[in-house]
Amino acid sequence: MTDSFAVSGSLRNRLMLTLIGGAAVLALLLFFVVRNYAVQVAQEGQDNILAASATSILDAASIRDGEVELDMPYSAFSMLSTSADDRVFYAVLQDGEFLSGYEELAFTNSQVFQTDQMRGSDVRKISASRTLIGANRRTELQIVLAQTQDALSETLDRISQNAALLGIGFFTLAVALSFWATSSTIGQLGKLTTSVTRRGPQDLSPFTKPVPREMAPLVISLNSLMGRLDQSLSQSEDFIAEAAHRVRTPLATVRSYAEATLQRVDKEENREAMRSMVKAIDESSRAAGQLLDHAMITFRADHLERHEIDLVDLVADLVQRMTPIADMKDLSLSLLGDPSVPYSGDPVLIQNGVRNLIDNAMKYGPAESVIEITVSARPKPQIMVCDRGSGFPTNEIETLTSRFQRGANEKDTIGSGLGLTIARDVAMAHGGGIDLENKPEGGACVTLSL
Amino acid sequence: MHANLTPTCHEKKIVPDPMKFLLVEDSVDLANAIASRMRQDGHVIDHAEKLEDAADFVATGEYDLILLDINLPDGDGRRFLERHRATDLDTPVIILTARSEVSDRIGSLDLGADDYVTKPFDHAELEARCRAVLRRKSGNAKTSIKIGGVVFDPVAGHLTVGGKAVTMRNRELRLLELFLNAPGQIFSKNKLADRLFSYDEDVSENAIEVYIGRLRKHLAPSELRITTLRGLGYRLDHDG
Numbered sequence: 013m014t015d016s017f018a019v020s021g022s023l024r025n026r027l028m029l030t031l032i033g034g035a036a037v038l039a040l041l042l043f044f045v046v047r048n049y050a051v052q053v054a055q056e057g058q059d060n061i062l063a064a065s066a067t068s069i070l071d072a073a074s075i076r077d078g079e080v081e082l083d084m085p086y087s088a089f090s091m092l093s094t095s096a097d098d099r100v101f102y103a104v105l106q107d108g109e110f111l112s113g114y115e116e117l118a119f120t121n122s123q124v125f126q127t128d129q130m131r132g133s134d135v136r137k138i139s140a141s142r143t144l145i146g147a148n149r150r151t152e153l154q155i156v157l158a159q160t161q162d163a164l165s166e167t168l169d170r171i172s173q174n175a176a177l178l179g180i181g182f183f184t185l186a187v188a189l190s191f192w193a194t195s196s197t198i199g200q201l202g203k204l205t206t207s208v209t210r211r212g213p214q215d216l217s218p219f220t221k222p223v224p225r226e227m228a229p230l231v232i233s234l235n236s237l238m239g240r241l242d243q244s245l246s247q248s249e250d251f252i253a254e255a256a257h258r259v260r261t262p263l264a265t266v267r268s269y270a271e272a273t274l275q276r277v278d279k280e281e282n283r284e285a286m287r288s289m290v291k292a293i294d295e296s297s298r299a300a301g302q303l304l305d306h307a308m309i310t311f312r313a314d315h316l317e318r319h320e321i322d323l324v325d326l327v328a329d330l331v332q333r334m335t336p337i338a339d340m341k342d343l344s345l346s347l348l349g350d351p352s353v354p355y356s357g358d359p360v361l362i363q364n365g366v367r368n369l370i371d372n373a374m375k376y377g378p379a380e381s382v383i384e385i386t387v388s389a390r391p392k393p394q395i396m397v398c399d400r401g402s403g404f405p406t407n408e409i410e411t412l413t414s415r416f417q418r419g420a421n422e423k424d425t426i427g428s429g430l431g432l433t434i435a436r437d438v439a440m441a442h443g444g445g446i447d448l449e450n451k452p453e454g455g456a457c458v459t460l461s462l
Numbered sequence: 463m464h465a466n467l468t469p470t471c472h473e474k475k476i477v478p479d480p481m482k483f484l485l486v487e488d489s490v491d492l493a494n495a496i497a498s499r500m501r502q503d504g505h506v507i508d509h510a511e512k513l514e515d516a517a518d519f520v521a522t523g524e525y526d527l528i529l530l531d532i533n534l535p536d537g538d539g540r541r542f543l544e545r546h547r548a549t550d551l552d553t554p555v556i557i558l559t560a561r562s563e564v565s566d567r568i569g570s571l572d573l574g575a576d577d578y579v580t581k582p583f584d585h586a587e588l589e590a591r592c593r594a595v596l597r598r599k600s601g602n603a604k605t606s607i608k609i610g611g612v613v614f615d616p617v618a619g620h621l622t623v624g625g626k627a628v629t630m631r632n633r634e635l636r637l638l639e640l641f642l643n644a645p646g647q648i649f650s651k652n653k654l655a656d657r658l659f660s661y662d663e664d665v666s667e668n669a670i671e672v673y674i675g676r677l678r679k680h681l682a683p684s685e686l687r688i689t690t691l692r693g694l695g696y697r698l699d700h701d702g
Contacts, residue, residue: 257533260560261489264582268495271585274656275502283652291661297582333577336590339632340660375662380631 023201027194035186043179050171054164058136059125065092066140066157069102073153075146080106080153094163101130101137105154117156133160200224204231216242256304260297267293302368302430309361309434313441316358323353323362324387327395330363331385334370342380345370349387357442357462365438368431369397369458376401376456392444394461403450435460482524483507483592486516486539487531487558492581496529499585504643511535513542520546520553527592528555530575547574554595558583584660586636593617607642610685610700614642624683633658634680637673641688641698650695 065088073082082104092100103110103117120126120139128137137158144151204223218235267290274286324347331345338345366385373383377399386396435458436446444461451457483500487493488511497507508523510516513536520528528546532539543555557578576595579588596617606615613622616639621628630638640649640657655665658673674696678688685701 257560260581261492264558264560265489265492265495267582268492268499268585272495272499272502275499275653278650280652283656287656287661293582294584294661301580336594337587340586340590340636341663342631342633379633 024194024198027197028190031190031193032187035183035190038186039179039183042182043175046175046178047168047172050175051168054167054171055136058159058161058164059138061091062125062136062138062157062159063140065089066138066155069155069157070140070142070153073142073144075144075149075151078146078149080111080144080151082111082153092159096163096166098160098162099133100160101135101158103156105156107152108154113156117158119154119156127161128158130158130160133162134165135160136164200227208234216245256300259300263293263297299430302434305364306430306434306437309364309437309441312358312361313437316361316441318356319359320354320356321359321362323355323393323395324349324351326359326363327366327385327387330366330370334367334374338374338383341374341377343374343377344382345385346382347385347387350389353387353389353393355393355462361438361441362462365435365460366395366397368434369395369460372431372458373397373399373401373456392461394444394459396457396459398451398455398457400455403454403456404448406450432458481505481526481592481596484510484516484519484523484525484528486510486513486528486534486542488512488534489531496585496588503589513537513539516542517545520551525553527596528553529558529588530555531558531560533560543574552599554599556588556591556595586657586660593619609642609645612642612681612684612686614638621680623680626683628680630680631676633673634676637677638680641677641696645698645700648691648695648697653695 068085068088068091069082072085072088073080075081089100092098101114101117103113103115103119105111105119108119116130117137119141124139126137128135130137135158137156139154139156141152141154144153200223204219204227207219207221216238218238219231223231270286270289270293274283274290277283277286328347331347335345370383370385377383378401381400383400384396384398386398388394388396432446432448439445439460439462442462447459447461449457449459483505485493485496485507487496487509490511493509493511497509500507508519508525510519513534516528516530519525530539530543534542539557543557546553546555554576555574557575558581559578560581576598577591579591593616597619606613608614611624614620616635619630619632619635621630621635621638636658637654640654651667651670654670654673655667658670659665674688674690681688687699687701689697689699691697
């Protein structure tokens, strides 16, 4: 079935790729935003402490006797202490002249934070200045304070790790959610598919189960398609019935007139013409009937209407119905076998198949003979019809069951080949078959097993 | 010597009431054909073209059997059957169907039809089915023919000769019935063959002689004789 249309892509894959790709981008974005924000906050913290420390050093300076006096306050350094033992560098300058500390620390104007290299380490540095006013002098005291960033980078590593974990967690959750969302969305399609597949071939009623709004147009067009199919099927059934009626009624008229005329006509050549006419009508109506039956059986065989039946009752009904015809030929129908054979099958089909077998037997059985119909439950439920005729030609038994095949030794009997085909189709629809054999004492036996 | 067919002979024969049929069939041609064929056999037949007419006929007359078509201009014959069965009338009904048996059979019989015949049908088959149905419904004796020490009931298929029941095959019965319905008439071998055998059977002239021979044996104790007329055929005579 799949090769009758082209498959292009997969809704599931498309949906999954979109959702997972989106989640990945979002997770990366989350990671970078969180990390950058954390870096910013941590840097601001360090900067604030550096600024406070520089301010407290500058505050400790004073002018005494015209000299600048600076006693480094202990607190200024202790507030800079970190868990990672970061090193602190300083330089004190007066009016641009280096006084004390590390000379390589250059003063830059005013309170600006800078990241720099110093002795192989990244440092954060701040320059601050204070104007000292003495009795007779005014001087500018400048300080440069720098701190390595080991503790900061440790903190940043930790924060990055957490941000990454957060990102991965988000991504995992998003993937799981998109799996769920995808399968529950596609699942609705799957449900519809299953309920279409599970239907019997004859079930063309519209779908009434609720479906998501997006699928409603699909279901609506499916329902309208089935409606049209249903209509055209019942139209063709009506057509067959009507066609049969139109053909058979005039045939019946012709046949009845011919028969009535035959009773009145005495001249032998006229009688012969009438007889040929009746024969031709019989042949055509029988062939038409069997073709019609065969079409109906082929149609019904696809979806058997199984009922719990007793094969013996079913065949007994049939025998009763066929007895008047058998009587006319002085044939007797005898029903043998088990008293009851329960079976689950299509009674109309089985009866039709057996009727065709008895029809055949009546055609080949010599007058005043018995046709034995045996219904048995073992080894399989089966119906055997035996006549006392000349039997099947041995070289044709194999090919006899195939369609339209007729035995060569009974040229004058009307189409018995299709009768066997119908019986075989009925048996096969029930998982069985037909067997043909000649009895050693003469006569043909056909067994229809189910 | 054989007696000729004289009015005195007729007086001795007790003819049964004719059987009364109602034929419900919309095709006038077919109905005429069936009716003319049945009248040849001495039956009385009324014809209704529509269900409405059929209902009127059933309401006013009494029928032995109804032959009912399914496709009728004013409805489905099976609805008529349902209504008919609902009114307690147990007149047997045989359906004449032109449809496939696979689709229609079960439905018709379930609705109370006694049998059905598929169009086009062999008249002999229709007659045989009518008899089978009538036999099942009632074995009433009004169908018996009594003549020359013979009591014959064609519906039940019973023959008694000189008070003794005789077992006969179906073809022997039909042959006897043909003769009894027209004593004194000459039947050619071909005519007899047409009535006894179906059209797809090969019948030798010898076969007819075999049946005539058997019938003669059965009738031996009675006053009835079957006479051979060379080159013409056979005739039933009544030794008077």
